[in-house]
Amino acid sequence: MKKSEALPEQAAEVLTEDSVKEIETALEEKINLSVEAALTHQDELYAEKLEELVSAIDKDHTSKLNRVVEAVDVNNANKLIKVVKRYEKELGSSANSFKNTLVESISDYLDEYLEESVPTEAIEEATKNRTVTEVLSNLRKVLAVDSTLMSESVKEAVLDGKTQIDQLASKVNELEKENSLLKEAYTKQKANLLLETKTANISGRKKEYLFKILQDKSPAFIEENFDYTVKLFDKKEKERLSVIKEEAFSKRKVKADAPVEKISEKKESESYNPYLAELKRSHK
Amino acid sequence: MAKQKTKIIKFIEEISSKNYARAHKYLKSVIEDKITKKIDTATEKPLF
Numbered sequence: 001m002k003k004s005e006a007l008p009e010q011a012a013e014v015l016t017e018d019s020v021k022e023i024e025t026a027l028e029e030k031i032n033l034s035v036e037a038a039l040t041h042q043d044e045l046y047a048e049k050l051e052e053l054v055s056a057i058d059k060d061h062t063s064k065l066n067r068v069v070e071a072v073d074v075n076n077a078n079k080l081i082k083v084v085k086r087y088e089k090e091l092g093s094s095a096n097s098f099k100n101t102l103v104e105s106i107s108d109y110l111d112e113y114l115e116e117s118v119p120t121e122a123i124e125e126a127t128k129n130r131t132v133t134e135v136l137s138n139l140r141k142v143l144a145v146d147s148t149l150m151s152e153s154v155k156e157a158v159l160d161g162k163t164q165i166d167q168l169a170s171k172v173n174e175l176e177k178e179n180s181l182l183k184e185a186y187t188k189q190k191a192n193l194l195l196e197t198k199t200a201n202i203s204g205r206k207k208e209y210l211f212k213i214l215q216d217k218s219p220a221f222i223e224e225n226f227d228y229t230v231k232l233f234d235k236k237e238k239e240r241l242s243v244i245k246e247e248a249f250s251k252r253k254v255k256a257d258a259p260v261e262k263i264s265e266k267k268e269s270e271s272y273n274p275y276l277a278e279l280k281r282s283h284k
Numbered sequence: 285m286a287k288q289k290t291k292i293i294k295f296i297e298e299i300s301s302k303n304y305a306r307a308h309k310y311l312k313s314v315i316e317d318k319i320t321k322k323i324d325t326a327t328e329k330p331l332f
Contacts, residue, residue, distance in 0.1 A: 103292045107314075114318055123319075124326040131327070 190219045209233050288317050
């Protein structure tokens with residue numbers, strides 16, 4: 001729409017072209033001013049609102065960030081505490097093991113070094129020498145060996161004496177052995193002779209029994225125990241005879257129709273005794 | 285043995301703190317102990 005058309009017809013007839021233009025210009029200026037004022041007002045309003053919004057967002061973000069920072073701090077602090085503890089633990093144990101290893105290594109090294117510079121054999125030899133010297137000096141004191149005895153001539157005499165003593169000692173041993181053998185044989189012979197002498201008047205089972213009991217014994221034993229052994233044999237023999245006698249009595253059979261007188265006569269005439277017969281038989 | 289270990293530990297400590305005189309003292313003591321132990325072992329062996 002044209003500016004000239006906006007004016008009413010009466011105004012267009014009254015106003016000139018220039019006046020319309022001036023009015024138009026004035027109106028445009030006023031409009032521009034009004035628009036500018038409105039825009040400024042709007043800007044101010046929007047700026048205020050924006051500031052409020054920004055401050056609200058800032059507050060929100062700040063609180064959120066604070067919470068995030070706190071959470072991160074707590075998390076990191078816990079992790080750091082764990083790391084510190086682990087580190088301390090590792091440091092302690094590994095440092096301890098390292099310390100032990102180091103000490104052992106140094107000890108081993110010193111041992112090796114000492115073994116090289118002062119061998120164990122040398123130390124053993126030295127201690128042996130010292131011990132031997134001490135033993136020798138003690139022996140010298142005990143045996144009274146002084147410098148005189150240590151000279152060559154005396155040494156030979158001492159050695160000769162030692163050889164003679166050794167030989168004599170071996171001879172003495174041999175003689176002792178022979179002597180013991182001879183003593184043994186003599187004792188045996190003496191015992192046999194004594195036994196023979198004592199049993200010269202004894203014969204039969206008694207002699208056998210005595211030999212059996214006393215054969216390997218010493219003469220003193222035979223002297224002491226001979227009578228007792230004889231008595232023992234006699235006692236045993238007596239017991240044996242009584243047993244035989246009883247057995248014979250129990251086994252005896254007498255015929256029913258045998259004449260009693262005849263038997264008694266026979267008994268008187270021959271004086272037959274079955275026990276004596278049995279005894280004789282056993283002695284044979 | 286424990287005594288020797290302690291002395292070696294002290295020797296290392298003194299070396300670390302650059303106190304060489306003391307370190308020398310401890311090292312000498314350790315070596316003396318070791319030699320004494322060797323001699324004791326050799327002495328305890330019977331002569332015959």
